Amino acid sequence: MGKSSNKNFSAAGSPASIDNDGDLILRVGGAGSLKEPNNIVEFKVDSTTLRRASPVFKALLFGPWLESTVKALASPAEPWTVSLPDDEPSPFTILMGLAHANYKVISRPWDTITIYELLVLADKYDMMHLFSPFTASMKKTVNAYNIVTPNIEVLVVLYCSWALGDEKGFAKALRNVVLHSSLDNCGTTQLVYSGTKLAEIYHLGPADLLDYIAEVRQSILAEFADCINNDYKRRMVGSVCVVKDTSYAPKHICDDYILGGLHRSFTASANIPYFPINPQTIQHSCRGFYEAVLDLLQPMQILQGHLICFPKERFEAHVTGITIISNKRWEPGVLIKQEHRALMRKKRETFEAVV
Incomplete structure (x- = not known):
């Protein structure tokens, strides 16, 4: 974890005194730091305080590690020093201040x-x-x-x-x-x-959060895909048209009209797979897939009096029902x-x- 030395790192400047009576110098930052790679800060701390505050520091400083064994070689000229190159000096200052109850150094x-x-x-x-x-x-x-x-x-x-x-x-x-x-x-x-x-x-x-995010994402995309697949399948084997007024076009013409539109839209798309849509092959985010499908459905022409049969309206209503912000699936106890x-x-x- 850390790297130990008895060398006096004067290049880093005088140690920031977290504990004036401390017996340990922590050299924090350097090449391993992502945020402050060129910033190295030395902290004068009390090893016993750190041992009480942190099981990790207890093992590091008082266990069978190099950081512990070099303590015996320390002297006033070459104090006990442990390097922590992967840590960031700024948050480390606050953490050490809390551990030593030195609130003056805490911003x-x-x-x-x-x-x-x-x-x-x-x-x-x-x-x-x-x-x-x-x-x-x-x-x-x-x-x-x-x-x-x-x-x-x-x-x-x-x-x-x-x-x-x-x-x-x-x-x-x-x-x-x-x-x-x-x-x-x-x-x-x-x-x-x-x-x-x-x-x-x-x-x-x-x-396991990544696996869980993938699982929930996949379940939502499956619901989206099922909505479109089921609508398409029902029009192929029966009728989805709900218009009863015979003054408008018959049901079968409505279904055929929409089927033709769905076929043209989805075969022309390089981003969304054709029917039946397999949710496993969808690269979009849930939001992105929803918007992409709406973009495909929007240009479709609808017979006069059959707006209620428009798949875009049905898809929007379905998605709203399963993703609306007040839906129980998003409550902490469920999600x-x-x-x-x-x-x-x-x-x-x-x-x-x-x-």
């Missing part, structure tokens, strides 16, 4: 991105309990983000809500990700959201798996136990 308020970075770091070192006094304000900040269109920040909200045990916020973000995730255009089954491959995002939520809800409950209990 506030925290925006959503800062909260995300803090939670990722705290999860890494098993220090989530330090945020117990702040969970209410953290949830409020995260929930203030207005989730409308697909955006990479929605993934930030998704993880923050998960880490804080906020089922309502998690379900809201999850709904957006489910509806706007598509398959990549390289012939694989990798999910893409807002131009980002979800498999490349390390902190989203529970370990979130029971196993995930149990894990989120434990997260809340971790925070509540410390307060």
Whole structure:
């Protein structure tokens, strides 16, 4: 995890003093840092305080690792130093301040991105309990983000809500990700959201979240496809026309007219498979597939007096019924798996136990 040395890293400047009486220098940042690769900060901390605050630091600093064994070689000229090149200095400052109860080094308020970075770091070192006094304000900040269109920040909200045990916020973000995730255009089954491959995002939520997103997405696309397939099949073997007024065109003419329109529209499309539509082959997101189908149905001509038979109107009504925002499928108790809800409950209990 870390890299140890007894070298005095004066190039990084004087250590930021988290604890003036500390016995350990943590050298944070560097090549492994994604956000601040050129920023290395040294923190003077107390190893015993870290041992109490973090099981991970306890094992790292007092276990059978290099970071622990070099302690015996430390001296005033060459203090005990541990390098953490993969961590970001900014959130690390806050985490160390909380661990040592040194609130002077803690900058506030925290925006959503800062909260995300803090939670990722705290999860890494098993220090989530330090945020117990702040969970209410953290949830409020995260929930203030207005989730409308697909955006990479929605993934930030998704993880923050998960880490804080906020089922309502998690379900809201999850709904957006489910509806706007598509398959990549390289012939694989990798999910893409807002131009980002979800498999490349390390902190989203529970370990099986990607599989669950794919499962829910597939079930919705199957409902969409079934609506169109069933409408097409019924017109082929019977009649869907519901117009009773005989002054207009007969039912069979209505059905034949619409069947011809469906055939022309879907055979001309390179993006949507022809009937029967197999949801497994749909690369679109749920939202994208819905809009693509409407674009195909919109130009179709309808016989006078038969607007009610128009497949576009029927498809829109069906989709609204299964994806409307107030629909029960999006409620936290329905959308979130029971196993995930149990894990989120434990997260809340971790925070509540410390307060």
